[in-house]
Amino acid sequence: MRQLPWLEPGDALPDPASAWGVADPVPGLLAAGGALDVDTLMQAYGNCVFPWFSEDQPILWWSPDPRMVLQVDEFRLHRSLRKTLARFVETPGCEVRIDHGFEAVIRACSASPRVGQSGTWIVPDMVAAYTDLHRAGHAHSVETWIDGELAGGLYCVSLGRAVFGESMFTRRPDASKIALAALVSLCRHFGVRMIDCQQNTAHLASLGAREMARKRFVAHVAGARQQEGPRWRFEPVYWSELLSARPPSLT
CATH class of the missing domain: 3.30.70.3550 (Leucyl/phenylalanyl-tRNA-protein transferase, N-terminal domain)
Incomplete structure (x- = not known):
């Protein structure tokens, strides 16, 4: 060995x-x-x-190896989530914020129960480390807010146009999916091609993620990290990247 x-x-x-x-x-x-x-x-x-x-x-x-990745053009916006997003966009008091409460997001992720897991990998040292990375400008939170309350969200790492998803949490139905859809919309707007998902899960596969050989992923990151990254601020116009697209016929 x-x-x-x-x-x-x-x-x-x-x-x-x-x-x-x-x-x-x-x-x-x-x-x-x-x-x-x-x-x-x-x-x-x-x-x-x-x-x-x-x-x-x-x-x-x-x-x-392989690596699970979500090509943002392959994100599956199922009919139910499309309806949820359309309602969210039109409802007063519903908004997406970025980096408004990073530490609250990562702590909520660390406390969220996971199927098949008795504990969390987001231990206190990880919370402190990624909070430092956030302060250095390389870790970001995408947050779903409803009536002034943090309802769900995710955090990720960004090096140029290389974006690495880390963890999600939700306190309201579909709030984490709304945050992921917002991240996909932002990535499409700024020319980010894929979001790293690290490990293969059925949930990620249902949203369009698929495996990629590590060698290809390494080559992608090597180029993407040299490109100018997105502006980490969410504008409602970014929803058009998803909601203006023709809905799939079999989802």
């Missing part, structure tokens, strides 16, 4: 191509240890690596 690299704070992350494969105990695992400071996280995301670990574990770094 190959030895998993152990990192000291400040060490460079290994090449993502060296992550454990299907013949190893935990496919996609790249390294352990290191630090969660802004510089390390920037290096990690720039090389298609992300941290994911539980409270009783060291920092674990991952680069799965």
